[in-house]
Amino acid sequence: MTITAIVGAQWGDEGKGRIVDYLAQRADMVIRFQGGDNAGHTVVNDRGTFRLHIVPSGIFNPATRCIVGPGTVVNPDTLLAEMAELAAAGIDLGNLWLSERAHLILPYHRLLDGLEESARGGSQIGTTGRGIGPAYADKSARAGVRLGDLLRPEYLRERLAGTLAQKNLTLAHFGRQPLALDDLLAQAEAWRHAIGGRIIDTLPLVRDAVRGGQDVLLEGQLGVMRDLDWGTYPFVTSSNPIAGGVCAGAGLPPSAVGRVVGVAKAYCTAVGAGPFPSELHDEVGVRLRTVGQEYGATTGRPRRCGWYDAVAISHGAWLNGLTGLAITKLDVLDGLAELKICTGYRLDGQIIDRVPDTPDMARVEPVYETWPGWQTATRDARAWADLPEAARAYLSRIAELAGVPLQYVSVGPEREQLIVM
Numbered sequence: 468m469t470i471t472a473i474v475g476a477q478w479g480d481e482g483k484g485r486i487v488d489y490l491a492q493r494a495d496m497v498i499r500f501q502g503g504d505n506a507g508h509t510v511v512n513d514r515g516t517f518r519l520h521i522v523p524s525g526i527f528n529p530a531t532r533c534i535v536g537p538g539t540v541v542n543p544d545t546l547l548a549e550m551a552e553l554a555a556a557g558i559d560l561g562n563l564w565l566s567e568r569a570h571l572i573l574p575y576h577r578l579l580d581g582l583e584e585s586a587r588g589g590s591q592i593g594t595t596g597r598g599i600g601p602a603y604a605d606k607s608a609r610a611g612v613r614l615g616d617l618l619r620p621e622y623l624r625e626r627l628a629g630t631l632a633q634k635n636l637t638l639a640h641f642g643r644q645p646l647a648l649d650d651l652l653a654q655a656e657a658w659r660h661a662i663g664g665r666i667i668d669t670l671p672l673v674r675d676a677v678r679g680g681q682d683v684l685l686e687g688q689l690g691v692m693r694d695l696d697w698g699t700y701p702f703v704t705s706s707n708p709i710a711g712g713v714c715a716g717a718g719l720p721p722s723a724v725g726r727v728v729g730v731a732k733a734y735c736t737a738v739g740a741g742p743f744p745s746e747l748h749d750e751v752g753v754r755l756r757t758v759g760q761e762y763g764a765t766t767g768r769p770r771r772c773g774w775y776d777a778v779a780i781s782h783g784a785w786l787n788g789l790t791g792l793a794i795t796k797l798d799v800l801d802g803l804a805e806l807k808i809c810t811g812y813r814l815d816g817q818i819i820d821r822v823p824d825t826p827d828m829a830r831v832e833p834v835y836e837t838w839p840g841w842q843t844a845t846r847d848a849r850a851w852a853d854l855p856e857a858a859r860a861y862l863s864r865i866a867e868l869a870g871v872p873l874q875y876v877s878v879g880p881e882r883e884q885l886i887v888m
C-alpha cells in the first residue's frame with residue numbers, strides 16, 4: 468500500500484497534474500485536499516489535452532475513485548462546466564465524489580475577490596479572481612456554506628440568509644447592488660439537481676481505502692511558496708498546499724502518508740505578485756516563457772520565469788518532508804549554453820540558505836552557480852542513460868542540493884514522456 472502526496476515544490480504550475488495522471492494509471496483513489504478552481508492542472512494523455520481546475524487528475528482512469536476533499540472550496544458552476552467538457556471528450560465521471568464538508572464558492576465570493584483586489588491599489592496579490600480568498604475567509608469566520616448544505620434546503624436558507632445580509636453590506640460599501648436570497652436559493656436548487664448525487668461523506672471511503680492498503684494519491688494544488696503559512700505572505704493563496712494540509716484536507720492521519728513527491732520544474736515560474744528572487748528579466752526569461760509556453764492554465768497570464776531556485780526547494784523539502792523529487796520540463800532547457808542554479812540569497816551582505824520573511828525576501832539577491840547546458844533534444848529520453856551527460860550532472864546537483872532523491876524526470880507534457888528512476 469502507498470499513500471502518496473504529490474505537492475508543488477515551487478510557486479505552482481510545476482506539473483502536478485501531469486505526474487498525478489501518470490501515477491493514477493495504477494491508483495485506487497485520488498483526492499484533491501485543498502484549493503479550488505484557482506488550480507489549472509494540465510494533463511496530456513491518450514484521451515486528449517485537458518486543463519483540470521477542480522476535478523482530480525485521476526479522472527482518466529475509470530477505476531480510480533476521485534474525491535474532491537473536505538479541504539477544498541468548490542464553485543459548482545465551474546465544476547459543472549468542467550464535467551461537461553470531460554463528458555464531451557468521453558471521460559467517465561461515474562467515480563467522481565464531492566465531500567459534503569467542502570465549502571461552496573458563491574457568486575459573492577468571486578465578486579469580492581475582484582473588488583478586494585481593486586481596493587488593494589498598488590499592492591495587489593494578483594489572485595486568480597476565482598473567489599478563493601473570500602471563500603476560505605468565510606470558512607475561518609464560520610460564515611461559510613458547504614456542499615452538504617445543498618442537500619438540506621431549509622438549513623441552507625437559514626445559513627445563506629445570515630451570511631448574505633453581511634455580504635450585501637460589503638457589496639453596498641463597494642457601490643454594488645445587493646444579491647437576492649431567492650436568486651441564490653434557486654441557483655443552489657439547480658446545483659442540487661446537477662451534483663447532489665455526488666455529495667457524500669467521503670470519510671468512510673477514504674478510511675476504507677487506507678485501511679484496505681489501497682494506492683491513494685493526494686493531489687496538491689499550487690506550491691509551497693504560495694502556502695498560507697509558509698509562502699511569501701501576503702502573496703499567497705488561502706489554504707495550505709504543503710503536505711501538512713493533507714491530513715485535515717483529505718481526512719487522513721499524518722502517520723498514513725508514506726511518500727511525499729515534490730514536483731518542481733527544472734527552472735522556476737510564478738504567476739501573480741510577490742518576491743521571486745531568481746526571476747529573469749532578460750532574453751533567457753523570454754526564451755523560457757516561449758519554449759515552455761509559460762502562460763497560466765487558469766487565467767492565461769504570462770508566467771514570470773527564472774532560474775531554478777534550490778533555496779526555495781530546500782524550504783519545501785523540509786516543510787513537506789519530501790521523500791522524492793519529480794523534475795519536469797527538462798526539455799525546455801535544451802539548447803541553452805549554460806544554466807544557473809540559485810544556491811543562496813544575499814541579504815545585507817550575508818549569504819543565507821533559507822527563505823526569509825517576505826519583506827526581506829523582496830530584498831535578497833540570488834547567488835548562483837553555473838552549469839554547462841546541453842545541445843541535444845531530451846524529449847525522447849525514457850531512461851536516465853538516454854539523457855545527455857550535462858543534463859544528468861545538472862539533475863544530480865539539483866537532487867544533491869535538495870537532499871532528496873530524484874524519482875521522476877519529465878521531458879515533455881505527454882503521459883509517456885517520463886523517466887522513472
Ligand code: GDP
Nearest residue numbers: 480481482483484507508509796877878879880
Ligand atoms: P500544475 O498546475 O502543477 O499541474 O502544472 P500546469 O499544468 O499548470 O503547468 C505545467 C505545464 O507544463 C502544462 O502546460 C503541462 O502540459 C506542461 N508540462 C508538464 N510537464 C512537462 C514537460 O516535462 N515538458 C514540457 N515541455 N511541458 C510539460
Ligand code: IMO
Nearest residue numbers: 479480505506507594595688689703704738739
Ligand atoms: P496550480 O494548482 C499558479 C496564485 C495566484 C496568486 C496567488 C493567490 O495550477 O499550480 P488565489 O486565486 O489562490 O487567491 O491567488 O496564488 N495561484 C496560482 N499560481 N498556479 C496555481 O494553481 C495557482 N493558484 C493560485 O496567481 O499569486
Ligand code: MG
Nearest residue numbers: 480507508764
Ligand atoms: Mg497549474
